[in-house]
Each structure stands twice: as C-alpha cells, then as structure tokens.
Amino acid sequence: MYNFFKNFLIASLIILAVYQTNELWFEDFSSHNFFYSFLHSGINTQNASETSCEAEYGVVNNGTGRFILTYDKDSVNTMAKALSRAGAAAVKSEEPEIYERCNLQDIIKNRCIVVHYGFLMSGADFSSLYDVGSYGSMPDFDSIAVSDESSEVFTVLFFYSETLEGAVYEMKDYSGLREIETIIDEARLPYNEIYYVSSFQNGYDVFLGNEFIPTWAGEVYYYTITKNNPVAENGIVTETSVDKFVNVYFDNPVLKWTSVDDGVYIFSDESTIIKYYPAGVMEYSSYTGEQAETLSLKEGLSTAESFLDYDTNLNNDYYLADYKYETGSRITFYFDCKINNAPLTLSEELKENMGMNSFIEVTVEGSNVTKYKRYLRDYVTTVKDPVYTEKTFLEVIDNGLSILGGEYIESLKLSYLESGEDSVPICYVVSIDGKNYVETAF
Numbered sequence: 001m002y003n004f005f006k007n008f009l010i011a012s013l014i015i016l017a018v019y020q021t022n023e024l025w026f027e028d029f030s031s032h033n034f035f036y037s038f039l040h041s042g043i044n045t046q047n048a049s050e051t052s053c054e055a056e057y058g059v060v061n062n063g064t065g066r067f068i069l070t071y072d073k074d075s076v077n078t079m080a081k082a083l084s085r086a087g088a089a090a091v092k093s094e095e096p097e098i099y100e101r102c103n104l105q106d107i108i109k110n111r112c113i114v115v116h117y118g119f120l121m122s123g124a125d126f127s128s129l130y131d132v133g134s135y136g137s138m139p140d141f142d143s144i145a146v147s148d149e150s151s152e153v154f155t156v157l158f159f160y161s162e163t164l165e166g167a168v169y170e171m172k173d174y175s176g177l178r179e180i181e182t183i184i185d186e187a188r189l190p191y192n193e194i195y196y197v198s199s200f201q202n203g204y205d206v207f208l209g210n211e212f213i214p215t216w217a218g219e220v221y222y223y224t225i226t227k228n229n230p231v232a233e234n235g236i237v238t239e240t241s242v243d244k245f246v247n248v249y250f251d252n253p254v255l256k257w258t259s260v261d262d263g264v265y266i267f268s269d270e271s272t273i274i275k276y277y278p279a280g281v282m283e284y285s286s287y288t289g290e291q292a293e294t295l296s297l298k299e300g301l302s303t304a305e306s307f308l309d310y311d312t313n314l315n316n317d318y319y320l321a322d323y324k325y326e327t328g329s330r331i332t333f334y335f336d337c338k339i340n341n342a343p344l345t346l347s348e349e350l351k352e353n354m355g356m357n358s359f360i361e362v363t364v365e366g367s368n369v370t371k372y373k374r375y376l377r378d379y380v381t382t383v384k385d386p387v388y389t390e391k392t393f394l395e396v397i398d399n400g401l402s403i404l405g406g407e408y409i410e411s412l413k414l415s416y417l418e419s420g421e422d423s424v425p426i427c428y429v430v431s432i433d434g435k436n437y438v439e440t441a442f
Helices: 002-026 034-039 073-093 123-130 177-186 239-249 297-310 348-354 393-404
Strands: 057-061 067-070 097-099 112-121 141-147 154-159 166-171 195-198 212-215 220-228 257-261 264-268 272-276 281-286 317-327 330-339 342-346 360-365 368-375 378-389 411-418 426-432 435-440
Touching: 057 073, 057 177, 067 212, 073 112, 073 123, 073 141, 073 154, 073 166, 073 177, 073 317, 112 177, 123 297, 212 393, 220 411, 239 257, 239 264, 239 272, 297 317, 297 330, 297 360, 297 368, 330 378, 342 348, 342 426, 393 411, 393 426, 393 435
Parallel strands: 112 317, 342 411
Antiparallel strands: 057 067, 057 112, 067 195, 097 166, 112 141, 141 154, 154 166, 195 212, 220 378, 257 264, 264 272, 272 281, 281 368, 317 330, 330 342, 330 360, 360 368, 411 426, 426 435
C-alpha cells in the first residue's frame, strides 16, 4: 500500500512538471510582450490629473533683472505644471485679449515665470489636456508666461515666441499664486552661473520674436559629456550583444527568433519585431491590442510618457519636441534629450542617416504603444574637463547671417551637438529661415 501511494505521488508530480513545462514553452504569448507588461504593470496611463506636456525649458526673473534659464527635468516640470494649472483656470473663467504682437515686456519686466515648449500647441489640444472646455479664439502657442507682481490682477499670457502673437488672460483672483511665488523665490543660477537676457526686452531686432539669449562677463565654462552605445560590448556591436539588450522587451525571450538582413539585426516572435540598424537606431513594432476610432491628445500623451517611464533602458532626460496626428486614433510623439542644463541637438546629417528627426519616437494607437524608435546612446557628464569660452552670441549670429544669408534669427540656443562622431561638443545652434547654423561655443 505504501509503495502504491508513493508511486502515485511521483506520477502526479511528473504530470504536473510536464504540464508546467508545456505552459512555459507553448502558451500563447502573442499578447504578453513588453507592451503587454507595460499596460498591465499597474501604471495608470489615463490619469488626467497627472498628464502634462514635457516642456523644453523654464525661465525665471526673480527681480534681479537677469533671467535664470533651466533645462533641469524636475524644475521644468514643476514650472510647467504650475503654469498649466494657472492657464487652465484663466481659460475657464475669462475671455482673452488677442494680439498679433503682444507686449511681452509687461510681464517679463517683473518677477515672472516663462515656460517654453518644443512645439506649437493649439487651443484645442490645450483644452484636451487640461479639460478646460471652450478655448475661444486662442492662437497656437509655444510659451506660457505669468507674473506675481500685480496686486489687482493675475495675468496669464499664451504666446508664440517667434512672432509674439498671443492671448492675454487677466484674473482678479488666483488661488495658486503662492505656488508661483515659491518657484520664483527658489530659482537659482546653474553651476556655471550663465544668465540670460530677452532679445525683445533689449531691442535686438534681428530676432523675429523673443529669444532668451545666454550671456556672461569674461569667460564661462560648460562641463563636457561622454557617450556610449548601450548595445555594444567593449565598443563592438554584435548579434549576441544586441540580443542581450533586447531581451528585456520580450516576456519570453527564449521563444524569439533572430535573423540578419543587410546589417540589420532582427528579433521577433508572433506579435513583436525589434530591429537594430547600423546607424544605432532600435525600432520596436507591436501588433497587439484593440483598435479604437478616436484618440485624444491627453490619452495618447499619457500612454507615451508612462511607457517611457517604464523603459529601464532609457537613461537620459527628455522632453516633448513635437507630435503628429497620423489618423484620428493614432498619434506619433517626438522626444528630444537634454543633459547638464542644456539640450542635445541632432545634426542634419545624422537625422538623414537615421531616418529620424528626434532622439525618440513613440506611436500610440488606441490605448497601445504600437511603435517605438530610439537612437541608442547614453550620455554622461564629465566634470573634470570643462570647456571654457569667451565667444558671444553676437559673433555667432554675424557668422551665421553671413554664411546662410537671411535677415532674421528665428531661434538661438547653446546645445550639445550629436553628429554621430566621437565627441559631443557644446555649440551655438542658430535657426535662420528654417536652416540651422552650428558653431562650436569654444
């Protein structure tokens, strides 16, 4: 009798082991890829109260007459959320005054905050993001500005920095004023003590609208940055090294199959394809998920940003550079990177080589991320070898206008330039008639 029960127990364990092995190897994982894990990870991708566009930079005048400009992700997000709340309150309660060229001086001469986005936002999309309902005749904008100076009215200005077309809202009372005051009080110059001036305020007519321009006395320094390809091992990209990197995007990587086509490494299963291109671009396509007829900007952006937060292979800060409605239910979001209180700019040659205009692209369809492309580079600040410069923006714009021609400057910024070469130098990037003029800052 004892042997009978012993044999029965052993047989039962063998059957259970075979069943579990079968489940591991042959279960239908067609919807259980990285995107499935993301969507079922407990992250709320539709939380309207947390949805906020990643702004490019924020600017503060704390009463000293000098503008403090920051690209720091946490600081910029704090400013953007505060100004978006103020803007939503204003749009809900007041009718705006519309100006073809607003008087920005009325706000920036005082203690103020300006938040700048890397794209033009419509009134309809702002309404979608912040549930403000009717938005009237608000023109497209890329910046929001507020001041805490007036004791009688609280002013919110939405404007387009290149033309200064804008909408001005005035509220008699605003409950979030203390938050605005705190942000202004706590603003500090960055590590290299660069401050900025307003081209509009200083009468630099060569600029079409308003640019915040870096300036300093004497020489100034920037920390250098280094980069590495996270796919490479000992500096070399192989099928094995790429395979290890992409495993995280498969819930059951042992079931994926691999091929190489004209230098492109391809990894796939029944629902997912990952391609790694020689230019350093990873492209992830997923064919799972239900389709939807419509997709709001709020829903799409929330899904895209939550997804990027979920990707543990993404190590640098980023901001929303643009977005495009592909169809009524599909939106592609474009993100660029920033580091060390400066943006990263892709050279035109590298853009063409990659087939991308931004560092990151995320396509959302319905409630699913269906495509994800990223230029795979990690950037790290090196504090021991700073770069010093005395070169001013006046020298650079003179050179740019002389070489490219044109009469007006659309934008100017100090940026690290990613050209695909070994170094990533700090440069002036000047936009003239839709073309970029680039000159090293040292």
